[in-house]
Amino acid sequence: MTKSLNEKKWTAVLGRDRSEDGQFVYAVTSTGIFCRPSCPSRRPSRANVQFYRSADSAEKAGFRACLRCLPKSAHANRVEKAVFQARLKLDMCVMENGAKDMDLKSLATAVGVSPYHLQRHFKQIVGMTPKAYLTKKRSTILRSNLRKGGSVLRATYESGFNSPSRAYAAAGRELGMSPSAYRKEGAGVDISYWISRTSFGRVIVGATSVGICAVMIGNSDKELVNELCAEFPKAIITKGSGEKSKVVAAVVRLAAGGPSSRIDLDVGGTPFQWKVWEALRKIPAGETRTYGEVAAAIGKPGAARAVGRACATNRAAVLIPCHRVVRSDGEAGEYRWGAEVKKRLLLHESGK
Secondary structure (H helix, E strand, O other), rough: HHHHHHHHHHHHHOOHHHEEEEEEEEEEOOOOOOEEOOOOOOOOHHHHHHEEHHHOOOHHOOHHHHHHOOOOOHHHHHHHHHHHHHHHHHHEEEEHHHOOOOOHHHHHHHOOOOOOHHHHHHHHHHHOHHHHHHHHHHHHHHHHHOOOOOHHHHHHHHHOOOOOHHHHHHHHHHHHOHHHHHHHHOOOOOEEEEEEEEEOEEEEEEEEOOEEEEEEEOOOOHHHHHHHHHHHHOOOEEEEEHHHHHHHHHHHHHHOOOOOOOEEEEEOOOOOHHHHHHHHHHOOOOOOOOOOHHHHHHOOOOHHHHHHHHHOOEEEEEOOOOHHHEEEOOOOOOOOOOOHHHHHHHHHHHHO
């Protein structure tokens, strides 16, 4: 255990890790001097290095303090200790999912330094501001949660973000994409699929352990499987057994114009997309709305084009009935799975 800990300390010394300053000092037997981990001096041979918990213990062992890094400086040690304590408190915020974020002033008061000095020295030692550190830690957990295959909303809250909008803002920087886009690629997710015939073409239904993640329409089974794999390039996709036959049957009944039933979805999506999709699910079968009417229904009267984009990115055909949204002139308009399929769906639902 001690050997492993010492190797971690040696790694910190090699990396001149300022975040470890104040946690230990290292002494060099060939020179008789002890230093901070971040000391800018040339790195000694590992065979000549010993570690001590404090400057006092190194002095008692007969070593002298380095004149470059001043490991006995009371002010420096106090600041480093404050930064270390601030990191611990931020780590606790991450561990306690529902905990309220600590602003800079509250954090500085808790560790006994001014906000200015905490911000300055935290960034100097850790390499980022306290706020960025907290966001990065939560984004790391968000990434892990998304890989486990849970819903985006659940992963967001379990990562400590108190709203989807904050998670999406942070994820653009840390994940390189939105949570739904990251989740969409299906990293580490098991997806089972079933294919069935309907009056308007072949339909593939994909499902995770959370719910239905895709309902797609096509002409052939091969085409549908390829589309599902393209939508989730990092997922583990296998043909499903009969265990979800009831869910698949419900999807097919709904596609055939039957009564709607409660079906769990796992389709990701931004907060805006979900506003649109929820509005679509409220449109009764046999009725239609224009893109402008849907935009007005969600309180965004000027966002007809954005509504159109949300419809185009929907991958759960029929369950999220984007086929019920038409152009302002009454024409069916475009559809992800083809204009003719959209017309057939609308005709079927209208009873014609």
